[in-house]
Amino acid sequence: MSDTNIDSQSGSSIDTPEHRYTSALAQDIEVGWQDFWAENGTFHTPNPVGALADPNRTEPLGEKVFVQDMFPYPSGVGLHVGHPLGFIGTDVYSRFKRMTGHNVLYTMGFDAFGLPAEQYAVQTGQHPAITTNANIANMRRQLRRLGLSHDMRRSVSTTDPEFYRWTQWIFSQVFNAWYDDSPDVDGARPISELIEMFESGERCTPDGTPWADLSAGQRNVIIDDHRLAYISEAPVNWCPGLGTVVANEEVTSDGRSDRGNFPVFKRNMRQWMMRITTYADRLIDDLELLDWPDSVKNMQRNWIGRSNGAKVDFASDAGPISVFTTRPDTLFGASFLVLSPEHPFVDQLADPACTPGITEQIAAYRTQAEGKKEFELQDDTREKTGVFTGAYATNPVNGEPVPIWIADYVLMGYGTGAIMAVPCGDTRDFDFARKFDLPIPAIQEPPASWFEERDLDVTLDTRQWPEAFVGDAPYVNSTNEHLQLDGLVNKVEGIAVMNAWLERAGVGEATVNYKLRDWLFSRQRYWGEPFPIVYDADGNPHSIPDSMLPVELPETDEFAPRTFDPNDAMSNPESPLDRLDNWMNVELDLGDGMQTYRRDSNVMPQWAGSCWYQMRYIDPLDDERFCAVENEEYWMGPRTDVRPDHPGGIDLYVGGVEHAVLHLLYARFWHKVLFDLGHVSSVEPYARLFNQGYIQAYAFKDEREIYVEAAEVNGNTDEGWTHNGEPVTREYGKMGKSLKNAVSPDEMYEAYGADTLRLYEMTGGPLDSSRPWETRDVVGMYRFLQRLWRNVIDESTGECNVVDTPADEDTLKLLDRFRRPRRDGRAPLQHRHRQADRAQ
Template identity: 40%
Template sequence: MDYQFKSIEQKWQQYWAANQTYKVTTDTTKPKYYVLDMFPYPSGAGLHVGHPLGYIASDIFARYKRIKGFNVLHPMGYDSFGLPAEQYAIQTGQHPAITTQANIARYRQQLDNLGFSFDWSREVRTSNADYYKWTQWIFMQIFNSWYNLETDKAEPISTLILKLETLGTREIKAVCDEDALTLQPSDWSAMTHLEKEAELLKYRLTFLKQSTVNWCPALGTVLANDEVKEGFSERGGHPVEQKKMMQWSMRITAYAERLLQGINTIDWPEPLKEIQKNWIGKSVGAMVKFQHIEVFTTRVDTLYGVTYLAIAPEHELVAQLTTPQQKESIDAYIAQTKKKSELDRMADVKTVSGAFTGSYVTNPINGAQIPVWIADYVLAGYGTGAVMAVPSGDQRDYLFAQHFNLPIIPILDAQQIDTQADPTKEGKYINSGIINGLTYKEATAVIIQELEKLGAGKAKINYRMRDAIFGRQRYWGEPVPVYFKDGLPYLIAESDLPLLLPEVDKYLPTQSGEPPLGRAKDWKYKHKYDYELSTMPGWAGSSWYWFRYMDAHNNQAFADKKAIAYWQDVDLYIGGSEHATGHLLYSRFWNKFLKDLGYVTQEEPFKKLINQGMIQGRSSFVHRLVDEDGKPTNTFVSFGLKNNHQTVPVHVDVNIVENDILDIEKFKASRDEYAKAEFILENGKYFCGHEVEKMSKSKFNVVNPDDLIERYGADTLRMYEMFLGPLEQSKPWNTNGIEGVFKFLRKFWKLFHDDSFTFKVSDQNPTKAELKALHKIIKKVEEDIERFSFNTSVSSFMIAVNELTDLKCDNKAILQDMVIVLSPYAPHICEELWALLGNTNSVSTATYPTFNPAYLVEDNFNYPISINGKTKTNISLPLTMEAIDVELYVLQSELVTKYFDGKTPKKVIVVKGRIVNVVL
């Protein structure tokens, strides 16, 4: 029989499921390897052809590692809490659990169609209570911890209490809120229970605090910084505003330095590491006190050049600093900046604006009186919300000073400040008191020392990263395992986990503006205490899920210690780069936290990470003729002729276009208005135009993997997606070319069959040429997979099969090894051929063949002969021939001398086994 992909693929998918072929156990006799995909949010649209790209690559890698002798953990699950299901629920009233369930079923079907080797017995769903029980449990551990800067790790809150009881705050170096009190042991013991709890909240790694948050009115929830893009919500694109609210936060800033340092220890793409570094945003500088106004600066050496202080319009001291005379203009300025949206403020960088408060403060280093201005170029959210302005060294300060006629003092003798600020650090200091004559390298330490002596400042490292807001005023998320008593939050008992998501009548906020959970009837802890009504953010469940796969059904712990000790961390993680500042940062944070408390063993969760490129859409267009009035007609012009006519492009479904040629009959049938369409053709064909756009329904360029599997089979689709190009590169999807891969698999199938498609292999000894073809591919695939170059492996498979076909190879030993080598890429066809070859187990239990270099050894090499670097001819010579003999041979060869043109060679370069170059 010819290659019957449909029945073969069905048969083996059923076999794998029935025999649990890919179920994996903790097996300490084998080395472990953990291959993980970023688990998907199961959206209603299902998978398009771009989604499986990473899954295919990871599956090939997992299958390869398996036949290389590793015990491979390769699981899959669903990040199933989230906004879209809830938005849908609001519109339809249907419980998000129901739509989520249906979407998961669809995803599972689509994933199964592709023949992935996931161990489905370990599936996780973040919205299942037996999963989110442990998300809640981890939250409780975080709540019960503080960050000890002395040991540089998180510790149970009990060690903090002990310190407070015995030593007081003087001996405590912790990451905590700024308003934490200074306490003696006696002060602590004198506090009431309530006061103590309120104080501890300032230390806990997750805490409730009045803070400025990103509020999105359209979604009815707060958002984390990474969920806001340019002033709009990442999901849905709704405007976001700043609002003061009582909110749960995670003290991720405690881990800023470790998150930064850890980046140097992991094998991630450079751009991704760069994004995380920028997000953390470390800057080394100093805090300086201008009386009661504190500023942060990275150039404390410029302190003598300060000619004014600029503070953000939102700064808390604005009212206090404003003199009665200036009140009117300050109020007007604040009103004006408030009107400007976030976006305007960002777009309008060039306009200088500000207002004088009327107050002056003293420069601590020289006692100079300097004016305090408010200016919207100072951001309330960064540093202290106040800056010391040095117009000679900072361009923004320079423009501001010019605009408002403030002095500009040069501070370095090499500074060029006639037309703009000069931020360089060259030269020696002038106008700078105690650092006059010093260089930049010397000056900073001197200034900081002096400031410390005066009590007016100290060295300080500042981070851009903020603590992460951890509450969402939404329904479809994990309930926070907290109740309130006397206005303070307490954890529920561990034995009461999981705290189940209660039923509500509507998925909308209550009349009084409480989150949807406020609608739950009789929902109180121990029938009397109010629960926290916000739920956890989307990233909660995904911040630890890779541990759950290690031991997915454990009721006693999030994962058994032995399982964690064996599987340790993720060896290879594949997913999109859009999670750079969200999931990938929070996961590293939770991982470090769990390690501090001794629950896990590794400092970093994902050793090696690869971002698969985005698959864009490739839209097709028909060109519709318009008449003199510009009105569209029912005539369509083929692409090559469109410039001869007045036309407008119209999107056309890519599924009725092949190699840019429109299927006219299908086009006519696609819409009533096209039924009587007429066409201006080229060579009897209608060619479409094309453009690369995002893949979306509205652009009619969505290609569904199910359709391609129906037509070519999963093995072809898997290999074609890899063949498309390097995994990490973004590229438009184009189904042109899939035929080539399909033909390859049919050709491979033919190697095992005679002309009437009867299975036939021979037991003869393989020939030298056959062995060479085989061992070339054994080596190549090994090298390619190890460097994630899947596209080049596919080409090499084609070359190998072409060679074996030319050799008319039907040798069993050769073909059997070919099956093993190809099996990670095209598992179904390989299982079938493996079985036909007489094997009774799955090909995934086979061993990858050992490469033998002896088969690739050549006797002769066809030397390219170049004259002055240009290749002119080839001469085949034995590889054993020494360079000097090669030179002699080449120089007397007529093939070469005819190019000499009477000249004598000046020089001859011979690289043994590579090239000969004659310089004339």
């Protein structure tokens, strides 16, 4: 093969030796070897059992390594050179592992459901499947040309019915499961076991009525209340501009959809939810088992937002007002309460006989609050507003009367809809107290340095404080006859002492609270996985038996949900599937004879397929199971030989940090459900996570702030930059088509070849750091490969010209200075250096 390639390489200029490593020769070599690898199945990786098993190969190939990239969405735009940075990194790693005695599972799939293909379909009428498959074919071509060593037999797309059949199957598993939080189980179990427990009386029904005395409908309500996938009438993020609801994670910090940038409104709607909250503790605690960047672990911890605090009851005329606080130790400083305007006690507390006009004031305040969106309400920099109800509650710790206010920054959906305000120690409460002239009792003595920085003498007269003091400091004024915080200096102790007193006194209890909410799981769109659910005449959901999966997407030529004026908050979703009556109504025998059912018109969110795709890489051809037990155990089972508490999962997972809380949290949740139900042996899907950096580039804007082609810009940092003679300004950041600074890999293959591009991308720094793209620097790597070639090949004859005389000692030392050490258990050089560094 190689000889033919080189013979075909004769047309170069007279000066160039016939067998020089030119871009044309590089291309011939590269395409030739890519064909060779494909024809010979060079990267085919054997499984222990099933269709991809090869008992003669698993053993000799050695220890397993499962390497995976976060799979891409097959965009129609194609790749630029910034995209494959991580892919090249995993390929180099996989190839290195193959050469050091490992059996490497490495492939690439496509996360292909989603909006762009659907929007293209809406505009052109072309079915999203056609667009998607064409885009996948183009991306596969671009990636193949890069020389990635994927086992292509394992490449899947989430849009393949053979793939989403199993996404639907997993959904059914989640739907037919409940969370048993008893200490000896603490995990998901099949719904059938819950029913048995109710029938036998081992478990009481919520109100104590014997199971046998309940009607079928009442039983259904109880069962559905336990399911890990359930339908809920709940506040959701309705996005009229997209015509669909979106998850909390898909709403930006300014309250808009991350796709399309439309306003998002909180509305009560009937939607599918996943009970991810039942896994909150395990999702936090098991982070300890993972070899992940601390930054990503922290983002997950913050997103789940577990905090220890207390529920405290303040007596009032309307009954005890419960507040949740993360700082019960500051209770002595609570000088007023703030209730959400919708709090059920408000009307009873606001007595127009005592406070004339209060009813009207509150009504007016509620009206203006309703017009605001949640992100506005949570914006701490906003001017504080509120209304005093005229009523007082009693602070349980010192018996002081505290005024009760309403304000829109307290949300009914979070906690109890009421807060205790401790203005001396909380910035928002401090601002509120200042504005409405409420007392600010000091309960901590800030350190002298705090006063110095603010140019103040040390004082506990908070009227002189410019702001709240937030932090640990000795408590003051925090003692009653049963309780003493004065003298303590840190909040952990303070909280423990206060919580013990609250429980003793019967006015509160220690609690754990979470920011995490259940996962909104339905979308009113077309291009997603249909739900494997039908509804009977009474509207009860039933999962479709496995034998009837997949529920394939029906054909249609109307792909759009109805969209509305982006600001029409009161519009209602109408999904594309709703319109297809022939598909929506179906006759099935689910065990009660043939009956008519109605299908679910929602589709799953684009995160569904990526929750479990690694298991399909393992066993892409298995049509009995989503993944054979033996194969999952081999590729993902816990590596107790590495660490006794190793959770199992993929050995190296590479992708962008932007997936820290969406994909990575959802995938962990599904994996844990599958683990609890006994379908997988690994506790976690991704043992080691690595965030690759980004390739960044300069972009140029003209005076109208419009991007110009970066490749056509002239100039330098001293003299400035011009485009067609006009001055332009330079900025540094992402690479992309819209920024007119994208460089396609195809250009680089043509100019230098894939090997040069790979080397250039890998040389810019450790894989986790970002690096600039400079097209003019690529040639440096090309010249290196030319020298390498010349050191081995005679450029005029194309023959190998190495000599068999031994190398001198100096060259050998240079060689051995960085070669991999022996396979006898000594750590690699680099690793030992790192340990030495840490030991300092």
